[in-house]
Amino acid sequence: MHANTFDRYQAGEGLIHSLAPQVKVVLTVLFILSNVLLPDGAWLALSLAWCLVLLTSTLAGLGIGYTLKRSFVALPFALAAVTVAFNLPGQPLVKWNIGPWQLVATDAGVIRFASIVVRTWLSVQMAILLTATTRFPDLIHALNHLHIPQLLVAIISFMYRYLFILTDEAMRLMRAREARSARPMAGGGGGSVAWRARVSGNMIGQLFLRSYERSDRVYNAMLARGYSGQFLTISPHQMHTKDWAIGATAIIIMLLLQVIGRLTLQ
């Protein structure tokens, strides 16, 4: 399997692509924080935040529609939040009678629900842009620069390196299972549920042992190539004036968003 299957990186030369990865990570996290901090129903500020997403997307040369396609990953979670629309006191908007329960959607509840969904939707889009404009190895180096413990960063970089290989392995196991028809079919093929669970469990046990033994070989190969506990990179990711300037500008814009969000509600 090719790495492209998983990697959402879109090659490019623009301003956003060339920004230091640690700046991009920090700004993405701050943007999400800023969304969460905006009060419910601050529609103007939330729309401006969306403009920020669109601006970033355009500057990165991805076009306006790019994030839209993938931004609905988190929406199933909205099901859990829908309950809040019926749970806040306020002016009743709609009433439904379902059996013994009476559901009353209130204006405060609906505003809160809509705010949660919009915040999530905006945050996911910025996270998509981060992955689309930053190579994953660069993201890992950014974690290093941001003083995430070396041990965790090392584990993550190993994980990324072997993700594709082990996924391939898992796919081969699943293909073998399908070929041997352990799949439930019309007419009751494929054994009982417990039997199918055991098959899956055996596959996972098999995959575990293969991975375990592979890590032995990996370590020996690394030692043979002079591994000394450090990962090296040819791109140093130093902060330039441009990175500082863009970072500062973005932070000022987000502070302005907060001010706007609070002013428009009063």
Next chain:
Amino acid sequence: MSYVSRAYISAGATDSPALHIPDGFLSVWMALLCWAAAVLLLAIAVRRSRGELVERQIPLMGVMAAFIFAAQMINFPVAGGTSGHLLGGALAAIALGPWAGMLVMTSVIGVQALLFQDGGLVVMGANILNMGLLTTLIGYGLFQTVAGQRREVRLAVAGIAAWLSVIAGALATSLQLWLSGTTALRIVVPAMVGIHALIGIGEALITVAALAFILQTRPDILEVHSQTRGGRGWVIAGAIMALVVVLLAPLASANPDGLERVAMDLGFIQQGMASPYQILPDYTLPLMNETALSTILAGAIGVMVVAGLTVMVVRLLRRPARATS
């Protein structure tokens, strides 16, 4: 899009509405609180994983994180087009040891959030806590209670531990959502706990089968962690956490009103909600005795959680000193 990424997306779609909390669903203070708890445990895990063994352990843990990710793709067809898959927290902890298990699960959750937007960035602390730390704690702790017992007994306990670990994750997730003012307790806790009591059965079956396979082929791998590192602290911590889940899950599902009242009295809800929040008048009326009883119950559980965490932290901080001496 290839078969693989579709498989990933479909695998993710079955559990992402359940446990990978996206950004925007937790209030800032809840997100920070979860980060604090996660960072505390991870700091101990990193500290405990230092030393001569770690250089050898890094490739192992990295490859194992990739393994958990790949294993989550191996689906287990249940019926009528629905299928379950492994979450892996209990398996990772039992097979690799608790600290390595925590670091491995944390890496998996981090990569899922960074690479696939499966789970948020600001709320990642909560996701790590729910899916990576609680699950490994319960999985390993309970498994250690039967260290040295017969194979069947160990496997059965591993199954129970896997089942409880999934419920613990679901319970923690729904409580965090509720305390953030994102969901209504009455609907979400029973729904989440109920669904995950079923999902947990699949997790238990797969975990037991995988462990049986490993025990048969390479028993030495499991023995490394279940004998040399078997500490009573893990047993106590795991048992306490399991007890909390066993007590709290039915309580929160059957009597959410009581829990809501406790949270009101403690001032959680006012902090969690941006807009003023009051319990509806007709909601506070019935059965004062019952709410008083549940207040006491929830209070007792709270004390147990704190006591358990304290015992655990103290024991963990004491052990490295003994190891070096």
